[in-house]
Amino acid sequence: MALYDTLGATYGLTRRPDPRIAARIHAALDSAADVINVGAGTGSYEPVQTVLAVEPSQIMLRQRAPGSAPAVCAVAERLPLRADAADAVMALLTVHHWTDLAAGVAELRRVARRRVVVLTWDQQVFREHFWLVRDYLPQAAAFDDTRAVPIDRLAALLGGAEQLPVLVPHDCTDGFGAAYWRRPHAYLDPKVRAGISMLAQTGEDVLAPGLAALADDLATRRWHNRYADLLALDTIDVGYRLLVADV
Numbered sequence: 001m002a003l004y005d006t007l008g009a010t011y012g013l014t015r016r017p018d019p020r021i022a023a024r025i026h027a028a029l030d031s032a033a034d035v036i037n038v039g040a041g042t043g044s045y046e047p048v049q050t051v052l053a054v055e056p057s058q059i060m061l062r063q064r065a066p067g068s069a070p071a072v073c074a075v076a077e078r079l080p081l082r083a084d085a086a087d088a089v090m091a092l093l094t095v096h097h098w099t100d101l102a103a104g105v106a107e108l109r110r111v112a113r114r115r116v117v118v119l120t121w122d123q124q125v126f127r128e129h130f131w132l133v134r135d136y137l138p139q140a141a142a143f144d145d146t147r148a149v150p151i152d153r154l155a156a157l158l159g160g161a162e163q164l165p166v167l168v169p170h171d172c173t174d175g176f177g178a179a180y181w182r183r184p185h186a187y188l189d190p191k192v193r194a195g196i197s198m199l200a201q202t203g204e205d206v207l208a209p210g211l212a213a214l215a216d217d218l219a220t221r222r223w224h225n226r227y228a229d230l231l232a233l234d235t236i237d238v239g240y241r242l243l244v245a246d247v
């Protein structure tokens with residue numbers, strides 16, 4: 001069974017594509033005539049010219065919207081596709097789940113005629129700049145240390161890549177790890193945590209003391225005093241990066 005057959009049951013509830021992040025991804029695809037989405041999940045961020053989604057979890061595939069691009073159940077490491085199958089291939093918030101990163105990236109490059117676009121995060125920046133993992137849930141950061149993909153390694157596997165910061169809006173609609181950086185109460189909601197693999201995989205027992213401390217700091221408004229500077233920001237850079245490579 002694929003990991004997201006357990007993690008992904010409520011993905012569609014909290015992980016709605018954010019239009020501002022979509023605009024960045026679509027600009028990076030640079031008017032590709034056709035696009036393949038690898039690690040596609042429920043289909044977030046697929047542009048209209050998407051011709052195929054590749055995704056190993058049936059639970060995720062079942063949440064794809066009616067009318068979205070055709071999808072195949074497969075892994076990045078062995079794409080059931082010919083070389084040069086599409087102008088562009090994208091892989092969004094997925095490479096950290098792959099069992100063989102080098103094989104998966106080699107497959108992206110084989111299948112793309114022109115461009116590969118990968119959305120991931122820089123774990124060092126994330127750890128240092130995201131208050132939740134730095135100050136309340138260091139165990140979640142430690143879990144991410146075990147799976148986060150070093151940006152430089154990824155860029156090297158891509159044969160060189162432009163690295164573009166992706167700022168997270170304060171009202172981001174895609175509930176990934178740092179999406180709620182200015183809405184701290186959200187992290188107390190189990191439905192929100194279920195949509196964030198870093199938290200779901202770290203486990204509720206391990207997170208409990210940090211979440212209790214957060215609840216207490218929110219109730220006493222200690223959180224608001226401590227992070228007053230954040231409340232004045234509309235976007236934040238906590239390490240999300242778009243890697244854009246020409247093949």
Ligand SMILES: C[S@@+](CC[C@H](N)C(=O)[O-])C[C@H]1O[C@@H](n2cnc3c(N)ncnc32)[C@H](O)[C@@H]1O
Nearest residue numbers: 004039040041044057075076092093094097098
């Ligand atoms: C956080 S979700 C991201 C989904 C989608 N790209 C998005 O941006 O919403 C990660 C996805 O990667 C998929 N995945 C895990 N291992 C994979 C692999 N080896 N090859 C391709 N996809 C994989 C999971 O099943 C899951 O749907």
